[in-house]
Amino acid sequence: MGVNLKQLAAELQLSTSTVSRALHDSHEISIDTKKRVREMADKLGYQPNPYASSLRKQKSKTIALVIPEIDNNFFTLAINGIEEIAQKKGYHVLIYLSHEDLQKEKAVTKHLQSGRVDGILMSVTSQTEEVQHLVDLYNTGIPLVFFDRTCEVIDTIKITTDDYDSGYKATTHLIDAGCKRIAYLQVSEALSISRKRLNGYKDAIKAGRLIDETISGEEELIITCGNSNEENYEIIKTRLLAKHPPDGIFASVEKLAVTSYYVCNHLGLNIPEQVKVISFSNLSTAPLLAPSLTTITQPAFNMGKKSAEVLFTMIENKPMQDETQNIMLKSTLIPRNSTK
Amino acid sequence: MGVNLKQLAAELQLSTSTVSRALHDSHEISIDTKKRVREMADKLGYQPNPYASSLRKQKSKTIALVIPEIDNNFFTLAINGIEEIAQKKGYHVLIYLSHEDLQKEKAVTKHLQSGRVDGILMSVTSQTEEVQHLVDLYNTGIPLVFFDRTCEVIDTIKITTDDYDSGYKATTHLIDAGCKRIAYLQVSEALSISRKRLNGYKDAIKAGRLIDETISGEEELIITCGNSNEENYEIIKTRLLAKHPPDGIFASVEKLAVTSYYVCNHLGLNIPEQVKVISFSNLSTAPLLAPSLTTITQPAFNMGKKSAEVLFTMIENKPMQDETQNIMLKSTLIPRNSTK
Numbered sequence: 001m002g003v004n005l006k007q008l009a010a011e012l013q014l015s016t017s018t019v020s021r022a023l024h025d026s027h028e029i030s031i032d033t034k035k036r037v038r039e040m041a042d043k044l045g046y047q048p049n050p051y052a053s054s055l056r057k058q059k060s061k062t063i064a065l066v067i068p069e070i071d072n073n074f075f076t077l078a079i080n081g082i083e084e085i086a087q088k089k090g091y092h093v094l095i096y097l098s099h100e101d102l103q104k105e106k107a108v109t110k111h112l113q114s115g116r117v118d119g120i121l122m123s124v125t126s127q128t129e130e131v132q133h134l135v136d137l138y139n140t141g142i143p144l145v146f147f148d149r150t151c152e153v154i155d156t157i158k159i160t161t162d163d164y165d166s167g168y169k170a171t172t173h174l175i176d177a178g179c180k181r182i183a184y185l186q187v188s189e190a191l192s193i194s195r196k197r198l199n200g201y202k203d204a205i206k207a208g209r210l211i212d213e214t215i216s217g218e219e220e221l222i223i224t225c226g227n228s229n230e231e232n233y234e235i236i237k238t239r240l241l242a243k244h245p246p247d248g249i250f251a252s253v254e255k256l257a258v259t260s261y262y263v264c265n266h267l268g269l270n271i272p273e274q275v276k277v278i279s280f281s282n283l284s285t286a287p288l289l290a291p292s293l294t295t296i297t298q299p300a301f302n303m304g305k306k307s308a309e310v311l312f313t314m315i316e317n318k319p320m321q322d323e324t325q326n327i328m329l330k331s332t333l334i335p336r337n338s339t340k
Numbered sequence: 341m342g343v344n345l346k347q348l349a350a351e352l353q354l355s356t357s358t359v360s361r362a363l364h365d366s367h368e369i370s371i372d373t374k375k376r377v378r379e380m381a382d383k384l385g386y387q388p389n390p391y392a393s394s395l396r397k398q399k400s401k402t403i404a405l406v407i408p409e410i411d412n413n414f415f416t417l418a419i420n421g422i423e424e425i426a427q428k429k430g431y432h433v434l435i436y437l438s439h440e441d442l443q444k445e446k447a448v449t450k451h452l453q454s455g456r457v458d459g460i461l462m463s464v465t466s467q468t469e470e471v472q473h474l475v476d477l478y479n480t481g482i483p484l485v486f487f488d489r490t491c492e493v494i495d496t497i498k499i500t501t502d503d504y505d506s507g508y509k510a511t512t513h514l515i516d517a518g519c520k521r522i523a524y525l526q527v528s529e530a531l532s533i534s535r536k537r538l539n540g541y542k543d544a545i546k547a548g549r550l551i552d553e554t555i556s557g558e559e560e561l562i563i564t565c566g567n568s569n570e571e572n573y574e575i576i577k578t579r580l581l582a583k584h585p586p587d588g589i590f591a592s593v594e595k596l597a598v599t600s601y602y603v604c605n606h607l608g609l610n611i612p613e614q615v616k617v618i619s620f621s622n623l624s625t626a627p628l629l630a631p632s633l634t635t636i637t638q639p640a641f642n643m644g645k646k647s648a649e650v651l652f653t654m655i656e657n658k659p660m661q662d663e664t665q666n667i668m669l670k671s672t673l674i675p676r677n678s679t680k
Contacts, residue, residue, distance in 0.1 A: 062451075071416040071624075079410055083437055087444070092451055095435035097423055104427070111402075111432055116456075261628050284411070285623065288601050290630035 003044045005139065012040050017155070020141040027317065062092040063311060064117040066108055068100045068125045068149065072254060073282035074300045075123070078147070081304025082121060089312055091118070100187075100227050102127040109137045119143040119311045124151055126188030126227070143314035147307040148298075152192050157314070159307045159327045163193045166296045166331045167200025170250050170278045173294070175208040177276055177339045179248030182210070183221045183239060185256040197252045197280070198222065221246060225256055232259045240267060240275070248339075251279035257293060258283075277338040280331075291337035298331045343384045345479065352380050357495070360481040367657065399458050402432040403651060406448055406462040408440045408489065412594060413622035414640045415463070418487070421644025422461060429652055431458070440527075440567050442467040449477045459483040459651045464491055466528030466567070483654035487647040488638075492532050497654075499647045499667045503533045506636045506671045507540025510590050510618045513634070515548040517616055517679045519588030522550070523561045523579060525596040537592045537620070538562065561586060565596055572599045580607060580615070588679075591619035597633060598623075617678040620671075631677035638671045 009016040014037070022029045022037035023046075029037075040046075065082060067075050079095065086093045094117065098105040105125050112120060113136065120142055124134070126149075134151050138144055147159040174182050184201045186194045201222075223239055225232040236259055239245065251257035257279030264271050271277055271291055281295040306327055349356040354377070362369045362377035363386075369377075380386075405422060407415050419435065426433045434457065438445040445465050452460060453476065460482055464474070466489075474491050478484050487499040514522050524541045526534045541562075563579055565572040576599055579585065591597035597619030604611050611617055611631055621635040646667055 070410065070419055071413070073411070076411040076416070079437070080439075083439065092436065092448065095437075096432065097419070097435075099420075099423065108432065258624055258628070261625075265628070283625065284595075284598055285601075285625045285629060288598070288605070288630060289625060289628050290632075292630075 003046050005046070008037075008041055008044060008046045011044060012037060016139045017135075020139050024141045025317070026141075059118050059315075060116055061090060062094055062117050063119045063121065063308075063315075064094045064096060064112055066096045066098060066105070066112075066120065066122040068098050068105075068123060070095075070097055073284065074148070074254065074280075074298055077282050077300035078304035078307070081301040081306075082308040083304075085305055085308035085312065091312075098125045100125045100127060102130070106133045109133045112142070113137060113140050115140070115142065117142065119145070119315045121145050121147060121307050121311055123147055123149040124191075125149075126191050126194075129190045143311055145307050145311045145314070147303060148193060150192055157310050157325055157327075159303055159310065159329070160193065161298045161303065161329050161331045163196035164200040166280070166333070167197035167250075167252075168204045169200070169333050170197075170280075170296050171201045171204035172208065173333060173335065173339060174248040174250060174276055174278060175204065175210065177248070177272070179246075179276055180210060181221065181244060181246045182248035182250055183223055183246035185223050185225060185236070185249060185251045185253070185260070187225055187227065187253050187256070189224055194252055201250060225259075229255065229259055232256060233263060236260055236263045237267065240264070240269065245275070247275055249275060249277045251277065251281075254279055254281040254283055257281060261289065261293075271338050272340050276340075278333075286334075287336060289338075291340075294336045294339040295334050296331050297334055299329050303329055343386050345386070348377075348381055348384060348386045351384060352377060356479045360479055364481045365657070366481075399655075400456055401430060402434055402457050403459045403461065403648075403655075404434045404436060404452055404457040406436045406438060406445070406452075406460065408438050408445075408463060408465045410435075410437055413624065414488070414594065414620075414638055417622050417640035418644035418647070421641040421646075422648040423644075425645055425648035425652065431652075438465050440465045440467060442470070446473045449473045452482070453477060453480050455480070455482065457482065459485070459655045461485050461487060461647050461651055463487055463489040464531075465489075466531050466534075469530045483651055485647050485651045485654070487643060488533060490532055497650050497665055497667075499643055499650065499669070500533065501638045501643065501669050501671045503536035504540040506620070506673070507537035507590075507592075508544045509540070509673050510537075510620075510636050511541045511544035512548065513673060513675065513679060514588040514590060514616055514618060515544065515550065517588070517612070519586075519616055520550060521561060521584060521586045522588035522590055523563055523586035525563050525565060525576070525589060525591045525593070525600070527565055527567065527593050527596070529564055534592055541590060565599075569595065569599055572596060573603060576600055576603045577607065580604070580609065585615070587615055589615060589617045591617065591621075594619055594621040594623055597621060601629065601633075611678050612680050616680075618673075626674075627676060629678075631680075634676045634679040635674050636671050637674055639669050643669055 005016050009019040019037055022034045083093055096108045102125055131151050134154055138154050144156045150158040188194050225235050249260050260277055269275055278294045282297055282300050286293040286295050345356050349359040359377055362374045423433055436448045442465055471491050471493055474494055478494050484496045490498040528534055565575050589600050600617055609615055618634045622640050626633040626635050
């Protein structure tokens with residue numbers, strides 16, 4: 001009975017991920033390290049996972065895409081970009097939904113470790129604070145790329161947009177439009193992209209010298225919503241009916257802007273007269289809303305394409321240019337009537 | 341070397357699907373037929389597909405969902421309903437997109453015949469006129485349920501909405517609102533649901549006695565669009581700029597209503613003053629559009645749930661009530677400002 005990956009890594013004083021990649025002949029690992037790992041593996045009688053090794057020999061011609069939700073135009077457009085590349089490569093894309101549920105995400109990652117797919121594209125849930133299941137998935141050696149909602153501690157390639165800059169620009173846009181009390185709406189405090197957007201917001205608030213007017217209530221302008229539209233409706237309504245309501249809303253997620261519109265409609269609050277709204281959004285109806293919605297639009301389709309391209313480079317085990325690691329694409333601010 | 345399924349079926353003078361179901365001990369087949377099939381299979385040395393038979397013994401705990409597009413709120417809501425049931429059953433849902441492309445649908449169905457999944461939920465593409473690939477899939481014996489966009493010739497359970505009635509009601513709603521020249525927009529002439537909605541439209545036009553005024557141009561009011569929004573934009577624009585433009589638009593698909601709004605915006609045509617619009621739609625922003633969009637809303641979430649429930653009944657090989665075959669759910673007409 002030989003050792004497993006963990007025991008082999010401990011003996012070598014290397015991480016399991018380095019050992020796994022060395023055994024899979026990854027270009028990321030030096031020739032010397034690969035040699036050392038192989039020799040120790042032979043010496044200790046290391047038993048590789050039969051699935052993982054059959055995977056490298058016989059391609060399943062499928063990749064998995066794990067995303068937190070589907071009723072979000074960012075993801076639907078990204079999927080179309082991913083599918084375009086996969087189709088060219090003759091691959092099937094299996095889409096798994098984690099439904100913003102950490103337990104579901106864990107179940108999916110466990111399922112994927114059985115080695116049914118040649119590679120994995122993933123955007124994590126808003127609950128993903130513990131990451132052992134992602135570490136375990138990464139350690140199987142199956143090529144893994146994070147896009148948009150990444151897991152920072154895992155050392156694989158991440159495709160994101162300029163979330164800090166976009167948060168800064170969106171907030172500055174509201175300040176320039178005359179807003180004094182700007183609320184920031186998010187679905188999670190845990191998400192890396194939400195933190196970056198929030199940091200952009202905070203720095204813009206400081207730079208715009210709104211800090212004196214909002215300092216006492218600054219924290220209460222940062223509003224963490226939930227996952228149900230009903231719950232979010234009540235949270236936003238309560239805030240808009242408070243003594244010092246915001247005169248600007250920056251929604252870091254599309255669905256929170258849609259819910260804000262519903263709340264304003266029902267309360268008879270005029271957008272943009274009484275409250276201005278800007279949102280991260282790829283909503284196809286943004287220009288058709290009453291009033292048309294100012295958006296920070298992510299290059300979702302291209303982000304999907306780029307993520308898939310990088311994943312296939314990994315699957316084909318080609319060396320990657322260093323500058324392709326951790327790609328950051330630019331979003332676009334599109335001013336419309338909701339911030340006039 | 342034994343016979344295959346086709347040869348066995350020919351010898352028995354039964355369809356391959358009946359033989360397949362008999363061999364899989366389906367409750368749909370009589371005990372006598374099962375006995376006759378098994379005896380002939382033994383006699384001729386029938387060799388079952390190893391995948392299909394391992395499938396019945398060892399569940400993969402996954403179901404496949406094959407849909408034509410993802411940027412459509414009907415499907416995103418249906419997916420959520422399907423996932424709710426699958427999660428309760430401890431199943432993973434693999435989503436495959438056919439992108440309205442018959443070749444892609446064929447590739448996916450071929451892939452699914454390898455027996456990776458315990459059951460399949462499917463909505464066909466707008467191009468699906470030849471159906472041999474679906475017949476082949478059905479004949480593997482993997483439980484198969486069609487929902488919304490069905491394949492009529494295959495004798496499995498179909499979950500639909502009341503498309504004829506809804507088409508009739510939508511058209512009558514426009515007639516009651518004063519429309520004299522009502523255009524019907526569709527993405528395909530091949531789709532069963534599109535034909536049913538169109539028949540409802542045609543009968544309502546007759547009942548509303550619009551026939552005399554529109555008879556010469558009746559055909560040109562039935563407009564078949566394509567799959568790209570750009571192409572559809574040009575088709576709708578051309579029709580609205582014609583000598584006798586429609587004063588009412590009935591979009592049988594959500595995205596055609598959104599494109600119609602864009603065209604009207606750009607041409608400066610007032611909705612509902614100059615042209616009234618009604619659409620099949622599950623758009624979450626329908627009430628927020630300028631003007632709010634009158635919709636025929638399908639019970640998408642419940643349709644997803646129902647489809648998954650029926651599929652799991654088949655997977656678990658439980659007898660089904662006869663009345664649960666071919667379930668038809670009701671859609672709702674929600675009048676808003678676009679038809680005022």
